[in-house]
Amino acid sequence: MKAIVQEGYGAPERVLKLGEVDRPSVGDDDVLIRVRATSVNTPDWITVAGVPYILRLQSGLRRPSTPVRGTDVAGVVEAVGRNVTDLQPGDEVFGSSWAGTLANRAGAFAEFTVAPASQLIKKPAGLTFEEAAASVMSGLTALIAMRDVGGVGPGTRVLINGASGGVGTFAVQIAKALGGEVTGVCSTRNLELVRSLGADHVIDYTEEDFTRSEQRYDVILDNVMNHPPSATARVLTPTGMLIPNSIGNTGGLFAGLPRAARAILMGRGSTDVQTVTCVVNRQNLDALATLLESGDVKVVIDKVYPLGEAANAVAHMLGHHARGKVAIAV
Numbered sequence: 001m002k003a004i005v006q007e008g009y010g011a012p013e014r015v016l017k018l019g020e021v022d023r024p025s026v027g028d029d030d031v032l033i034r035v036r037a038t039s040v041n042t043p044d045w046i047t048v049a050g051v052p053y054i055l056r057l058q059s060g061l062r063r064p065s066t067p068v069r070g071t072d073v074a075g076v077v078e079a080v081g082r083n084v085t086d087l088q089p090g091d092e093v094f095g096s097s098w099a100g101t102l103a104n105r106a107g108a109f110a111e112f113t114v115a116p117a118s119q120l121i122k123k124p125a126g127l128t129f130e131e132a133a134a135s136v137m138s139g140l141t142a143l144i145a146m147r148d149v150g151g152v153g154p155g156t157r158v159l160i161n162g163a164s165g166g167v168g169t170f171a172v173q174i175a176k177a178l179g180g181e182v183t184g185v186c187s188t189r190n191l192e193l194v195r196s197l198g199a200d201h202v203i204d205y206t207e208e209d210f211t212r213s214e215q216r217y218d219v220i221l222d223n224v225m226n227h228p229p230s231a232t233a234r235v236l237t238p239t240g241m242l243i244p245n246s247i248g249n250t251g252g253l254f255a256g257l258p259r260a261a262r263a264i265l266m267g268r269g270s271t272d273v274q275t276v277t278c279v280v281n282r283q284n285l286d287a288l289a290t291l292l293e294s295g296d297v298k299v300v301i302d303k304v305y306p307l308g309e310a311a312n313a314v315a316h317m318l319g320h321h322a323r324g325k326v327a328i329a330v
């Protein structure tokens with residue numbers, strides 16, 4: 001089958017090539033999917049870039065131990081493992097092969113991929129394959145951050161830093177759907193987009209530093225970590241919660257790593273600091289699908305690239321100014 005094969009670490013255009021690989025094998029609990037769309041997430045570009053080097057201990061020293069990137073998937077079931085009884089060939093599904101590590105088992109930047117059946121559900125008919133695929137990791141992370149970690153409910157004052165990106169566009173809409181009063185932080189060109197997603201207030205970070213504001217927030221989801229966590233925590237209410245959700249995507253790769261570490265240390269003191277982990281399971285996918293089907297949440301896609309241009313898709317995300325998601329159509 002055709003797939004985008006990662007030949008080493010470095011710039012996407014240098015290390016990602018269209019090639020031929022074997023179809024992945026299907027375990028008893030797995031589903032083989034004919035991929036129709038996938039999308040780019042942080043673990044993909046981190047594994048392509050291969051920095052910081054320490055991450056290579058997990059992904060593979062000279063090149064990733066699994067050569068195909070991509071975990072989000074939407075497509076058509078081709079075959080199922082013998083324990084899978086509720087999905088069958090021909091079903092349109094979406095979900096993820098994310099296993100919580102950078103060396104994912106089978107990538108979705110390919111004609112076929114496998115994922116555990118427990119991480120797939122039927123695709124809502126009203127969603128395109130691109131929308132469904134693009135919703136998975138970003139949408140679930142935002143859902144878990146707002147609903148479970150942040151406990152957002154009616155009247156919760158929520159600030160989303162990085163409101164116009166993949167996670168941010170979902171977080172703004174999900175926080176609104178939960179009843180929160182939402183402030184989105186983004187650059188000038190994205191103010192209208194973030195407003196259109198339902199944000200009650202928008203802050204243009206090129207004009208105003210939200211950490212110096214007189215406003216106070218119950219929950220801050222920080223997808224950028226471009227401020228010291230102590231500065232961000234200053235605008236929390238006394239019982240407010242900081243959710244650091246970035247190892248830094250500005251100021252150079254991983255410039256924010258020390259900040260993320262400081263935020264976690266700060267959480268041992270009087271500030272409530274909680275991290276978020278993307279958990280892919282059917283319950284969470286169903287909740288996300290319900291939000292998408294109801295129209296409360298829409299998937300913002302900046303650009304769809306064909307599979308052969310996956311390197312450009314990854315480079316687009318590495319620029320850290322994608323408006324919503326970067327998708328790949330197969």
Ligand SMILES: NC(=O)c1ccc[n+]([C@@H]2O[C@H](COP(=O)([O-])OP(=O)(O)OC[C@H]3O[C@@H](n4cnc5c(N)ncnc54)[C@H](OP(=O)(O)O)[C@@H]3O)[C@@H](O)[C@H]2O)c1
Nearest residue numbers: 042141162163164165166167186187223246276277278321
């Ligand atoms: N916890 C988990 O399981 C999990 C899962 C997925 C992702 N994440 C994390 O979530 C973070 C966000 O991911 P993403 O997919 O949303 O990334 P993304 O799409 O690349 O985010 C881009 C966002 O960053 C903003 N931004 C860029 N430069 C900025 C600056 N100097 N100041 C303020 N904002 C700036 C952009 O706004 P403008 O374009 O308007 O500048 C845009 O809103 C990542 O760091 C990732 O590691 C965590």
